Amino acid sequence: MPEAPKDDGPGGSLPPEHRAVLHRWAEEGGPLATRASVVLLAADGLRDAEISRRLGVSRQTVGTWRQRWTSAGIDGLGRRPRTGRPATVDEAEVVTRTLLAPGGSGASRAVARELGLSHATVAGIRRRWRLSPDETPVPSVPTRPPLPSAEVWVMGLYVDPWRAVLLAGTRQGAPRQSAAGTVLGSDELAGLDRAVEAALTAATARGTDGDIPSAPGGLAEYLAEAGRGHPDLRLHAITLWETPAADGGLPQRAASEGLVTHHRIPARSTWRTFLRAMIALDSTSHPESSRRVYLDLAAELERYAAARPDTPCAAVRWLRENVAGPPGTDHSADGTAGSQSWSGVNQIDLGSFNECVVIETVRLSGTITRGEIAHRTGLTQQSVSRIARSLLDRGILIEDAQRRATSGKPRTPVRLCGTAAHALGIHIDPEVLTAVVIDLDGAIVRTRTRPVSADIDPAEFVERVAALGRETLAEARGSVREDGFLGIGVAVPGPVDTASGTVLGPPLMSAWGDLPLLYLLQDHFPCPVLMEKDSTAAAAGERWIGRDRRARDFAYLYLGTGVGTGLYLNGDLYRGISANAGEFGQLCAIALGRVAKDGRPEILPECNPPVSVPELAALGGMRPVPAAPGGTSGSTAAYLAVGEAAAAGDPAAAAAVREVAQAVGRGALGMVDLLDIDLIVLGGPFFTEDVADFYLDEIARTVNAFPTARRLRRVAVEPSVLSAEAAAVGAASTIFHATFTPRLRGRESRARHLPAG
Numbered sequence: 001m002p003e004a005p006k007d008d009g010p011g012g013s014l015p016p017e018h019r020a021v022l023h024r025w026a027e028e029g030g031p032l033a034t035r036a037s038v039v040l041l042a043a044d045g046l047r048d049a050e051i052s053r054r055l056g057v058s059r060q061t062v063g064t065w066r067q068r069w070t071s072a073g074i075d076g077l078g079r080r081p082r083t084g085r086p087a088t089v090d091e092a093e094v095v096t097r098t099l100l101a102p103g104g105s106g107a108s109r110a111v112a113r114e115l116g117l118s119h120a121t122v123a124g125i126r127r128r129w130r131l132s133p134d135e136t137p138v139p140s141v142p143t144r145p146p147l148p149s150a151e152v153w154v155m156g157l158y159v160d161p162w163r164a165v166l167l168a169g170t171r172q173g174a175p176r177q178s179a180a181g182t183v184l185g186s187d188e189l190a191g192l193d194r195a196v197e198a199a200l201t202a203a204t205a206r207g208t209d210g211d212i213p214s215a216p217g218g219l220a221e222y223l224a225e226a227g228r229g230h231p232d233l234r235l236h237a238i239t240l241w242e243t244p245a246a247d248g249g250l251p252q253r254a255a256s257e258g259l260v261t262h263h264r265i266p267a268r269s270t271w272r273t274f275l276r277a278m279i280a281l282d283s284t285s286h287p288e289s290s291r292r293v294y295l296d297l298a299a300e301l302e303r304y305a306a307a308r309p310d311t312p313c314a315a316v317r318w319l320r321e322n323v324a325g326p327p328g329t330d331h332s333a334d335g336t337a338g339s340q341s342w343s344g345v346n347q348i349d350l351g352s353f354n355e356c357v358v359i360e361t362v363r364l365s366g367t368i369t370r371g372e373i374a375h376r377t378g379l380t381q382q383s384v385s386r387i388a389r390s391l392l393d394r395g396i397l398i399e400d401a402q403r404r405a406t407s408g409k410p411r412t413p414v415r416l417c418g419t420a421a422h423a424l425g426i427h428i429d430p431e432v433l434t435a436v437v438i439d440l441d442g443a444i445v446r447t448r449t450r451p452v453s454a455d456i457d458p459a460e461f462v463e464r465v466a467a468l469g470r471e472t473l474a475e476a477r478g479s480v481r482e483d484g485f486l487g488i489g490v491a492v493p494g495p496v497d498t499a500s501g502t503v504l505g506p507p508l509m510s511a512w513g514d515l516p517l518l519y520l521l522q523d524h525f526p527c528p529v530l531m532e533k534d535s536t537a538a539a540a541g542e543r544w545i546g547r548d549r550r551a552r553d554f555a556y557l558y559l560g561t562g563v564g565t566g567l568y569l570n571g572d573l574y575r576g577i578s579a580n581a582g583e584f585g586q587l588c589a590i591a592l593g594r595v596a597k598d599g600r601p602e603i604l605p606e607c608n609p610p611v612s613v614p615e616l617a618a619l620g621g622m623r624p625v626p627a628a629p630g631g632t633s634g635s636t637a638a639y640l641a642v643g644e645a646a647a648a649g650d651p652a653a654a655a656a657v658r659e660v661a662q663a664v665g666r667g668a669l670g671m672v673d674l675l676d677i678d679l680i681v682l683g684g685p686f687f688t689e690d691v692a693d694f695y696l697d698e699i700a701r702t703v704n705a706f707p708t709a710r711r712l713r714r715v716a717v718e719p720s721v722l723s724a725e726a727a728a729v730g731a732a733s734t735i736f737h738a739t740f741t742p743r744l745r746g747r748e749s750r751a752r753h754l755p756a757g
Contacts, residue, residue: 090270151285437472
């Protein structure tokens with residue numbers, strides 16, 4: 001560390017090397033000029049008051065820099081003290097830090113300390129962007145001209161060698177409440193920064209190779225495509241940067257055609273920090289804007305950067321999928337949906353973890369006395385009595401017939417009141433929609449089905465799902481207490497983004513990919529709505545309705561359009577980091593050594609029973625069975641026919657079912673060894689009575705004959721306790737699971753959509 005010089009007072013002298021550096025700083029201007037001038041004037045014998053007058057700064061500033069010089073020398077002048085102010089303030093950086101601050105540290109004072117700004121400066125920026133707690137819930141983005149004061153989404157990004165344009169969308173209406181868990185982290189932002197940098201480097205390189213004839217018209221085409229794809233939003237093209245060679249009239253021409261409005265970034269922001277601020281604003285304001293949306297953007301930028309210069313890749317043209325409709329919109333054909341009183345939890349408002357513990361104990365036992373509850377839970381007798389009395393008063397528990405005791409007064413057991421709570425479950429399948437209303441005991445109150453085709457328009461599809469739900473609820477109205485209706489669970493084929501409520505790439509349902517189904521359905525139903533993968537929902541239903549038979553870890557093998565797995569581990573559903581745990585097909589492919597040339601595990605036909613079983617039976621010589629008039633159509637009918645023939649002894653049909661069961665068993669073997677579980681449950685729409693024994697026998701043989709730890713455990717393979725509507729019943733059970741299951745950690749993440757009362 002350099003030796004600190006003595007404070008040069010009147011008559012003092014500065015070392016020549018220091019004086020030269022200070023004179024250079026004073027001549028160059030900038031933040032170091034004032035500091036150097038203070039020390040030089042002090043060395044010439046001027047007092048603080050005179051230095052302050054000559055330089056136009058406060059006496060406190062003069063004293064600060066003289067003290068820094070005395071204590072730390074040249075190095076001290078080069079470092080800005082913590083309480084100093086930067087020469088310029090980047091408003092977008094303040095906004096980003098405010099929105100993405102972890103643990104509530106985004107208060108003005110915390111951000112000010114982190115960035116070296118005054119609290120007043122940060123508070124002023126937050127007011128300008130309307131991010132203060134006392135401001136309206138709709139932000140204000142001060143672009144030039146400002147964006148409308150409305151909900152804001154990041155809808156697209158366009159980059160070519162001459163310009164970069166951020167496409168924002170706005171829509172009037174009451175904003176949705178932010179969903180926990182959707183905020184981007186530093187890793188995602190850093191990855192996006194790297195992807196942007198790589199794309200800019202590639203765009204610059206392509207720009208130096210000469211003009212690209214299609215590029216100047218690319219932006220206009222891109223904006224036209226955006227306008228067609230998002231007719232329910234007002235779109236705004238915000239120019240992040242552009243070169244002098246850019247055709248700056250393009251956005252204006254698009255605006256004149258009514259496609260978009262043209263804006264520039266705020267004057268006190270750089271384009272990089274503004275892009276980050278808009279992403280932070282979007283990700284914290286809308287559940288639809290999950291990490292997946294920006295991982296998709298980063299992937300698009302990386303593809304552009306990696307493309308060969310001679311390939312037709314003139315620009316980045318990223319557009320996100322459509323966002324959910326305006327909240328509160330009445331989509332019902334008869335206009336009654338918005339007025340229905342299925343408003344969710346009212347009387348059932350669980351006040352403590354211990355209440356959930358008591359309910360879980362009663363549920364698993366069927367009927368149980370208060371003393372037995374205390375013994376099993378470790379709660380005191382007084383606590384159990386108080387909680388039971390409260391649950392009895394609210395109708396969640398009811399008393400059963402008294403039991404005679406060997407000594408003392410008779411004991412009165414309690415059990416769940418099945419009619420105390422109900423939920424609606426909807427299962428979405430490529431061929432049929434199923435809706436069920438179940439009570440707290442898992443009994444089906446009402447069920448309805450409706451056929452659906454994979455090529456249906458997404459808007460019509462959402463309306464059909466909502467209409468089916470409304471009809472089922474209307475039929476169940478006489479059996480369901482409105483103050484005990486807890487909500488709606490929706491089961492969909494995976495993969496699914498549960499954080500944003502988006503169905504990503506469902507098998508045989510390509511027309512519905514990237515559909516924000518959950519939030520579109522929330523516009524139809526004024527009650528809590530949860531979404532799960534169908535296999536995970538089935539596991540939830542198995543746990544809830546199976547009671548003590550399923551009171552341990554298990555894996556649910558769901559035989560549907562594909563084979564999926566629902567996992568119940570350590571007392572709770574296991575969903576994984578993206579809620580897509582249990583993708584079974586790749587596990588089967590690896591177990592069978594079926595890998596494509598590029599190294600990717602194959603998509604096994606055996607893991608799609610309704611398709612593979614009829615094909616294998618036909619290859620084995622079974623004659624196709626014609627569908628009955630008015631019966632089930634498509635692959636489902638063919639599968640059911642093969643199953644019926646297998647049960648009747650047809651060798652080709654039996655061999656086909658057994659071959660598929662063997663493939664599924666090899667995947668189950670890997671799962672058993674990986675998880676060390678001793679229970680596998682089989683269910684789903686294609687686990688029918690005709691084929692059940694084939695699957696049960698073949699899978700049980702495999703998972704018990706070949707595991708590494710086979711000497712230490714016996715794996716039970718059992719049929720599901722659920723009916724053919726396993727996924728729909730399971731979907732409804734996810735509502736009960738989120739409401740009643742005791743969990744010390746993670747409960748809030750699944751129950752955040754459930755109102756407090």
